[in-house]
Amino acid sequence: MKKVYAFLALLMPSLFLFAACAQEKNGEKPAILEVKIEAADHIELNKETTIACVVTYGEEKVDDADEVKFEIWKHGSEKHDMLKAKNEGSGKYSVTKTFTEPGTYSVVAHVTARNMHNMPKKDIIVGQEPEQQHENAENHHNDGHSGHSYAGLSITLQSKEYVANQSASLTAQIAHDGKPLTNATVRFEVWKNNGKHEFIDASEAQAGQYEAATTFQEKGTYSVKIHVEAKELHEHQLEQITVK
Known part of the structure; x- marks a missing residue:
């Protein structure tokens, strides 16, 4: 039985490699998880603001991501807010936040889907x-x-x-x-x-x-x-x- 498991362990990588080669021969490229942050470069102070991202896998818009969160912090501050995003459909996920202090902030979208993880970053100015x-x-x-x-x-x-x-x-x-x-x-x-x-x-x-x-x-x-x-x-x- 151990010999059978050993044989399968050697065989599986070959099968995956064969499948990948077959994809390339058919002109297909393995899809990747892409995340695009949608947020204004300059945000008004003390006004509720929507920050969103669009998640795609190849040409498919991902509506069933395992997890989407936005990490937001002000430059120079140790406090980082981690906000769980709302699924709006068509691959779009969003949060709302009111910035009460002026300055430069960083926004990182943490997205896990299709056994992949992507975390793009965008800087915004508030005030x-x-x-x-x-x-x-x-x-x-x-x-x-x-x-x-x-x-x-x-x-x-x-x-x-x-x-x-x-x-x-x-x-x-x-x-x-x-x-x-x-x-x-x-x-x-x-x-x-x-x-x-x-x-x-x-x-x-x-x-x-x-x-x-x-x-x-x-x-x-x-x-x-x-x-x-x-x-x-x-x-x-x-x-x-x-x-x-």
Whole structure:
């Protein structure tokens, strides 16, 4: 009997491999679990807000996920809220939340379905710019600068006000464990409202200081996401700037 079990144990992987090869020969690709978060980039303070995600498996919308939860926390805070999502059908799951403090928040959708797990992340800004700027100033020793820290990583956007149709320099000071982070890959992702997202590669002007030149064509409030990659580190920070 032990020989039979041993034979089956050797046979099963071959059967799965054969099935996968047959799928590829038929032009079929194994489906994957995909999760897309639906949330505004900028959310009003003290107003009930819906945060949702759409779950798909290949071309199928998943209505029977084993678990969908949203983890939400404010940058710099140790408190993380874990909210169970409501199934709205057609692959959509949602929660409602009222944000009572301004600042930058992270939202992670934890989704388990089809024996897979996916957990995409999105950053959002809550509250008006003056309130956020005041909060950020308290987190940094230089007035007018904004700063946040993630597990020893500090990202500081030096200026948050620019003039339309004039050459502008986006500058970020980046440190890790209190020391300038050098030789990192840094990109600025810039967009206004629901417009096109522009990616601008930054260069290291000096140790830990990364700069990118651009020109803002229109006045208004823009979102700027700073992407930082170095070795095994991959982080980003969302900010807002004003163009006058």
